[in-house]
Amino acid sequence: MGEDRRDSLFKQLSDGLREYYVSPYRRSFARLKRDEEDLFMLLVFAETLGVPNPASWYTMELMPVLYERFHDWHRRMGMEHSPLDHLRCC
Amino acid sequence: MSAITLLLAGLGMIIAGYLFYSKFIAERIYRLDPDFRTPAHEFRDGVDFVPTNKYILWGHHFTSVAGAAPIVGPAIAVIWGWGPAFAWVIFGTIFFAGVHDFGALWASVRNKGKSIGTLTGNVIGARARNLFLVVIFLLLLMVNAAFAVVIANLLVSTPTAVIPTWGAILVALVIGQMIYRYKMSLLWTSIIGVVALYALIFIGNSAPIVLPETMFGLPPRSQWILLLFIYASIASILPVWVLLQPRDYINGLQLFLGLGLLYVAVLIAAPDVVAPAFNDNVPAGTPSLIPLLFVTIACGAISGFHGLVASGTTSKQLDKETDARIVGYGGAVGEGMLALAAILCTTAGFATLVDWETMYSRFGAGGVVAFVRGGDAILMAGYGVPEQLGATMLATMAILFAATTMDTGLRLQRYVIQEAAELGGFRVNVVVSTLVAVGCCLALAFGAGADGAGGMIIWPLFGTTNQLLAGLTLSIVSVMLIRQGRPAWFTALPLAFLLTMSVYALLVQLGQFYQQKNWLLLVMDIIILIAALWVALEAAIAMSRGAKGKVPVQQRG
Numbered sequence: 325m326g327e328d329r330r331d332s333l334f335k336q337l338s339d340g341l342r343e344y345y346v347s348p349y350r351r352s353f354a355r356l357k358r359d360e361e362d363l364f365m366l367l368v369f370a371e372t373l374g375v376p377n378p379a380s381w382y383t384m385e386l387m388p389v390l391y392e393r394f395h396d397w398h399r400r401m402g403m404e405h406s407p408l409d410h411l412r413c414c
Numbered sequence: 415m416s417a418i419t420l421l422l423a424g425l426g427m428i429i430a431g432y433l434f435y436s437k438f439i440a441e442r443i444y445r446l447d448p449d450f451r452t453p454a455h456e457f458r459d460g461v462d463f464v465p466t467n468k469y470i471l472w473g474h475h476f477t478s479v480a481g482a483a484p485i486v487g488p489a490i491a492v493i494w495g496w497g498p499a500f501a502w503v504i505f506g507t508i509f510f511a512g513v514h515d516f517g518a519l520w521a522s523v524r525n526k527g528k529s530i531g532t533l534t535g536n537v538i539g540a541r542a543r544n545l546f547l548v549v550i551f552l553l554l555l556m557v558n559a560a561f562a563v564v565i566a567n568l569l570v571s572t573p574t575a576v577i578p579t580w581g582a583i584l585v586a587l588v589i590g591q592m593i594y595r596y597k598m599s600l601l602w603t604s605i606i607g608v609v610a611l612y613a614l615i616f617i618g619n620s621a622p623i624v625l626p627e628t629m630f631g632l633p634p635r636s637q638w639i640l641l642l643f644i645y646a647s648i649a650s651i652l653p654v655w656v657l658l659q660p661r662d663y664i665n666g667l668q669l670f671l672g673l674g675l676l677y678v679a680v681l682i683a684a685p686d687v688v689a690p691a692f693n694d695n696v697p698a699g700t701p702s703l704i705p706l707l708f709v710t711i712a713c714g715a716i717s718g719f720h721g722l723v724a725s726g727t728t729s730k731q732l733d734k735e736t737d738a739r740i741v742g743y744g745g746a747v748g749e750g751m752l753a754l755a756a757i758l759c760t761t762a763g764f765a766t767l768v769d770w771e772t773m774y775s776r777f778g779a780g781g782v783v784a785f786v787r788g789g790d791a792i793l794m795a796g797y798g799v800p801e802q803l804g805a806t807m808l809a810t811m812a813i814l815f816a817a818t819t820m821d822t823g824l825r826l827q828r829y830v831i832q833e834a835a836e837l838g839g840f841r842v843n844v845v846v847s848t849l850v851a852v853g854c855c856l857a858l859a860f861g862a863g864a865d866g867a868g869g870m871i872i873w874p875l876f877g878t879t880n881q882l883l884a885g886l887t888l889s890i891v892s893v894m895l896i897r898q899g900r901p902a903w904f905t906a907l908p909l910a911f912l913l914t915m916s917v918y919a920l921l922v923q924l925g926q927f928y929q930q931k932n933w934l935l936l937v938m939d940i941i942i943l944i945a946a947l948w949v950a951l952e953a954a955i956a957m958s959r960g961a962k963g964k965v966p967v968q969q970r971g
Contacts, residue, residue: 334601341600344470345593345663348478348727352654354461 365390365397372408417685417762417792420496421677424504424754428747431508436743439513440736443895443904444520450735453527463527463730468737475728475741476748477666479515479720482782482816483557483713484749486564488756489785490873491710493774494703495693496761502707503757506715507750510908514884516742517891517905518721522729523738524894530725530887537890538956545948547830549883552942553719554827556876558646558851559858561816561823563870564782566638568809570625571783574802575809577618578611582664582814583645583657585610590660607664608671611810619806639859642820647848650824658821665814669752672811676755676789679796680762689761689770700777701874701926705918709877714753716912718883720745725887756785759808763788778870782812827851861934872935874923879942881916882949885909889953896960906957913950920946 368386370377377383395413398406406413440446454465466474491499518530525533531550535543569576589607592598625634632640649657713719724742732738760780764770764787773787774780786809793804831847842850858872888909895902920943927936 338599338601340467340470341604343466344473344666345600345659347464347466347470347731348474348662349654349659350461350464351727356653 361393362397362400365393369394369408372410415687417680417687417758420500420687420762421680421754421758424500424757425751427504428507428750428754431512432743432747435508436512436516436739439516439743439904440739443900444517444738445900446520446736446738448734448736450523452523452732452735453729454731454733457527457730462727465733466731468733468740471728471731471733471737472741472744472748473666475723475745477662477669478723478727479713479717479745480669480749480752480815481713481819482561482564482812483717483719483819484753485756485785485812485815486560486782486873487711487714487877488753489760490778490781491707492689492757492760492784493693493696493700493777493780494707495690496687496757497691498703498707499711499757500754502711502715503750503753506711507746507753510716510884510912511714511720511746511750512743513904513908514716514718514888514891515720515724515746516738518724518887519729519732519738519742520735521887521891521894522725523732523735527730528725530721530883530890533725533890534886537893538886538952542886542949542952542956545945545952546883546886548941549718549879549886549945549949550722551827551830552938552945553876553879553883554823554830555854555858556872556879558820558823558827558855560870560873560876561820562639562642562646562855562859563635565642565813565816565820566635567781567783567870568786568813569638570635572786572805572809573622573624574619574806575813576623577621578614578806578810579618579813579817581614581618582611582661582810585614586657586660586664589664590656593660594655604663604667607660608667611664611668612807615803615806615810618810619800619803636860639856642817643852643856646817646820646824647852649821650828651844651848658818658825661814661818661821665818668811668814672808673752673755675793675797675807676759677751679793680755680758682797683792683795685762685792685795687762688764688767690767695771697774697776697779701922705915705922706874708912708915709874709881709919711753712877712880712884714749714756716884716908717749717880718885718887719880720749721884721887759788759792760784761788763791765791778873781870786812824848824851824855827854858934871932872938874919875935875938875942878916878919878946881912882942882946885912885916885946885949885953888912889949889956892953893956893960896957902957909953913946913953917943917946917950 367377368383368390370383371380391411394406394411452465454463457463458465488499488503491502521533522528522530525536528536531543531546534546569579585607589603592603593600625637627634629637652658708715728741732741761770764773773784786805789808790802790805793799793807794801828844828847828851831850832842835842835847888905892902892905892909895905920939924936924939924943927939
């Protein structure tokens with residue numbers, strides 16, 4: 325019983341410290357993750373944008389999965405409208 | 415007089431301020447509502463908007479706002495005697511800083527967690543928003559230049575701090591890896607980190623490192639300034655989790671630890687305050703107390719930077735609106751305590767009045783070096799630690815705070831430059847924008863005074879700019895209060911006082927720089943003066959419009 329409580333106190337303290345460590349940087353991490361995903365997006369859509377991509381056989385399969393995010397992506401990349409003729413998201 | 419009296423009186427007043435004045439402000443002026451749905455809940459996204467335990471949030475807010483500035487300011491200002499500095503820190507914390515930080519938090523929470531920059535645009539107008547950007551850029555520029563000089567001075571005066579200062583970078587790098595790569599428990603990592611830092615302090619204490627007399631024709635202080643900017647440029651480009659995040663974390667722990675050690679040491683050692691209450695015998699060239707006191711101590715009495723933190727990140731994590739009192743006002747209380755510790759060290763840490771006067775031989779001479787010397791004496795008397803060990807510890811603490819601020823400051827400046835360049839149709843990469851930022855800071859540190867002493871001359875200018883930012887925040891809060899038909903005296907009076915003192919101080923310094931033919935600072939002074947008058951004008955217009963109830967809140971950007 326005593327051991328349990330000490331364990332949970334230890335865990336609470338550690339969790340509190342972790343929260344204190346992580347929370348001010350959540351935004352930076354989210355941004356980094358987004359940048360990484362944007363690059364991945366570029367790789368997947370490389371062939372359709374006219375950039376030769378040796379792995380297009382594999383990336384093509386992923387395109388439907390990424391369509392949902394396509395609109396946000398092209399806007400973030402500074403293109404007001406979709407750069408692809410066959411993909412009219414806006 | 416015993417330092418304990420001063421400590422208890424100061425602490426007692428600040429705590430009374432928290433218990434009574436902040437309660438009054440919370441209930442009658444800001445009228446906090448426990449049922450209000452805060453942005454943290456309304457826009458909860460697990461990234462920016464996360465409801466956070468109020469004590470953790472307070473810890474964050476306090477450690478992000480408290481750094482080297484609340485030590486440097488009071489440590490310079492005690493040259494007029496302990497009385498004025500003490501009074502301004504205590505009353506500033508209670509009636510200015512507390513209300514301001516609390517108000518910034520409240521204003522942001524009531525406006526969807528928007529930052530002060532955006533609120534300036536919305537509440538006061540688009541013109542004021544540009545003004546805000548100008549003030550921010552000046553502030554970052556000056557803080558980087560001033561802090562580089564502060565650190566360099568400390569490294570020269572306390573060579574034992576060299577090893578722990580640079581070794582702390584290694585400790586931070588290792589801690590970052592331990593947490594993210596090896597997923598170690600934070601409690602153990604923290605203990606290991608703190609122990610490693612103190613081990614470095616012990617090692618450094620017996621192995622001082624002094625730079626050569628001249629290198630490329632530069633004295634040691636200039637060499638350090640250059641090295642620091644090289645460090646800061648590299649650090650500001652690294653991903654945050656590698657260095658900045660663990661460094662910030664260790665600094666936070668170190669802040670609590672150092673503050674506790676100092677207060678307890680004062681209580682045990684009970685040193686006498688040797689400095690006069692009012693110094694009638696100030697060294698030649700010391701500017702007049704009014705208005706310079708009020709811009710020399712910015713952080714510790716009132717600082718606009720707190721509003722940025724409060725509205726930028728803290729407001730998005732506030733669980734309940736009523737938590738704003740402990741987080742906002744409480745953060746200012748913490749900072750006031752740090753400033754009070756700086757006053758105690760710089761006035762009671764010297765054996766005799768003559769020693770003290772030797773240290774404060776001219777305006778800007780004492781500063782943080784006096785804090786380290788005085789604090790050393792107090793720690794030695796309190797705990798019986800060997801001589802110089804306390805100095806090494808305090809110098810390391812102050813340097814770590816200042817260095818992290820430089821890292822963050824340079825990072826932010828880079829964003830500002832990139833944004834400005836994009837407005838002009840350029841695209842600059844990370845390296846170029848960092849180099850431009852560093853170039854500006856170096857020009858200021860060296861251009862304002864030979865061998866890099868310029869950093870200290872600009873300290874009061876830095877304080878003034880900081881106060882202007884606080885002025886902008888206070889006017890936003892006042893306008894909001896006026897629109898809701900509540901009394902705005904509690905924010906408008908500090909605002910009026912602040913702007914009067916800032917403009918007055920700028921005029922006094924304008925004369926000084928003109929006499930010294932310091933054209934760089936003269937130009938900066940004029941720019942800040944224009945910004946100050948502009949802030950005053952915008953605030954007056956916005957408030958009178960608000961009083962007539964004509965113009966609704968403009969929704970922009």
